[in-house]
Amino acid sequence: MRTSPRARSSRTVAASAAVLALSAGFLTACGPGGTAAAKGSTITIAVLEDPTRHMAFWALENDKVDLGGVQVKVSYVPTQTAQQAYQSKQYSIVETSPVAVALAATKGLQTRILSAGVQDQDATVVDVPSDSAIKSPKDLKGRTVAISAPTGSSTTQLRYVLDKGYGLQAKEQGGHVKLQVTPPDATLSLMKKGALDAAVELNRPRYIAEHDEKQNAVLHVSKEAAELTGAAPVQTVLITYPELEKSRADELRKVVKAMQESTSYARDHKQQVADSVAKGNAADASYLTWWWSTADLRFGSLGSQDEAGVKAFWTMSQSVGHITSVPQMETFRSSAAPAA
Template identity: 30%
Template sequence: MQMMRKAAFCAAMMLTVATGAFAAEKITVGAIADPGYHAAMWAVMNGKVKDANVEVTVSLMPIPAMIQASMTKQYDIIPNGVLAIPQMKEAGIDPLVIGTMIRHIPGPDNHTTDLWVKNDSPIKSPKDLKGKKIAVTSLEAQDVVSRRAVLSEKYGMNASAIGGDFTWVEIPAAQFEAALEAGRVDAVAFSNVLAYKVDKSGKYRSVLQGAKDLLEMYGGPMPTVLEMGYKEKMASRPEAYLAAAKLLRQSAQYMLTHQDEVFADVAPKYDMTPDQLKGWFSSYATMPYALGPTDKAVFVKAWKSGEKLGVLGSAPTDVEPFMWDKAIKE
């Protein structure tokens, strides 16, 4: 009997050790509290896609919290703007790009990087914006830098933060409409899903189609947000990061093949309809969680634009030092 108890104890210990040895790696992911991000992450957040080797935890948060988290390395994988990658390097942080999170869809219906005015405004073109006030979330936000690059490089205007052709007014996006209606600003920079809602509402008129201009300037659709991690953390657990990256891509793909299921749950949380969310993903942007064939070349050109605008101290000419060697590709 004593021997049987010892054998049972040893078997239990071996099972415990084996279970511990094969415990799933944990990867934390930061995401912006936005219907697009939420929809793309819905499947992994709700257990629709899984990998026994990795446990992915997604935290949704507003943009200011995400910016702070990116600098403190609070999460293993986070979204960040194209220009933020070399900016972080300049600040002494080593980011590595895993894939592209958001990329413009080429086409005449894409208004995700436009500038909008009231329908009865006398402003008809970008040139008419000279001397006017433009509401933006942040002068260094990627979508705003992209608009400034278009105004500068395509239309020959001075898009400097201070002393240029425009007065930039930094306010939360939720205040854009009120500021425009009250006449406190002359134009606003609606972006992403909000831009789609505004476009379809017919309440405002676009005077600059940024996505179209950026495509002409850079030679490929603009990858606005990248999926990144930190070099030292990724080097210590490359297989866990690879498994997580594949899982995030699977989650985004699940969204595309199960739109009714995903959008019905996500859209109401952001005062949207499922059809509005479907429309944004069909004509404004994709969320591939993978690098596309023109992305790297566009990164370099966008970085050069950032240098011209003073957002970057020096624009890198080689993209490879910023790319993870296991980066996900389409």
């Protein structure tokens, strides 16, 4: 059984991952009491409601890959649903942030990473108006920069890069750079009014800012984060639970293989998949085709590149105080994950 709802959310993955990470941090010590589904029942997957996720699973949902006899249902869920799913074990596999995985473990919720999700290669930037006096990252000192969420992946990367690369502390209060939480759809108008000097952008908001509003990127955050940490950050991962890992390992391996093939199909047929996901909306299709120049879908993969990207994100999160230490990947890697 497969479902294929077509979400067109402009919500950034960064904001979603931030809320997931924060919610995981407040789990009770005993953790949720969900039970593993019986062998042979449907493997359920919950991923964030975003058109890029529809691209990742398009081939799987349109019979382009072999599921090896496993029944799979993919659900595209809003942030609040993803929070509940992660904690309640409502789904067999759930997309979340690497930080959520680390935080949840400290509160009693043990999970295992099956694969990487989205890798940020050049998705996160700081944009300014074309006529801005800000010409370099150093010019951000004393300025106000819009962010989507205090603990979002884009904010984590920005704070790390400004600190390690430019000696600038970026905070909501008291830093060299003031961070101001702003809804993505309000950023452009506030910048035009002079209420904001710059904005951290990624995904659709960045596409609109740079293509429609002709804004300029003064800092390629994720590129510089990769240079500083040695790997392009992995923003999200797909997790499962220890009891499922033990009871349904073979089925999980088949699903992971199918996800990898589905992602490869999307990468090899970008225009076809973008057109189908956009359903005739030329603007959406153009955005989705462009998106591939800034990020990569890693669903079904957990190789050395992916592991390094997860560690890079943990390193940045520890540096800005979201987690106390950088975990060991071996602690969280699922036995059903693909070979490194």
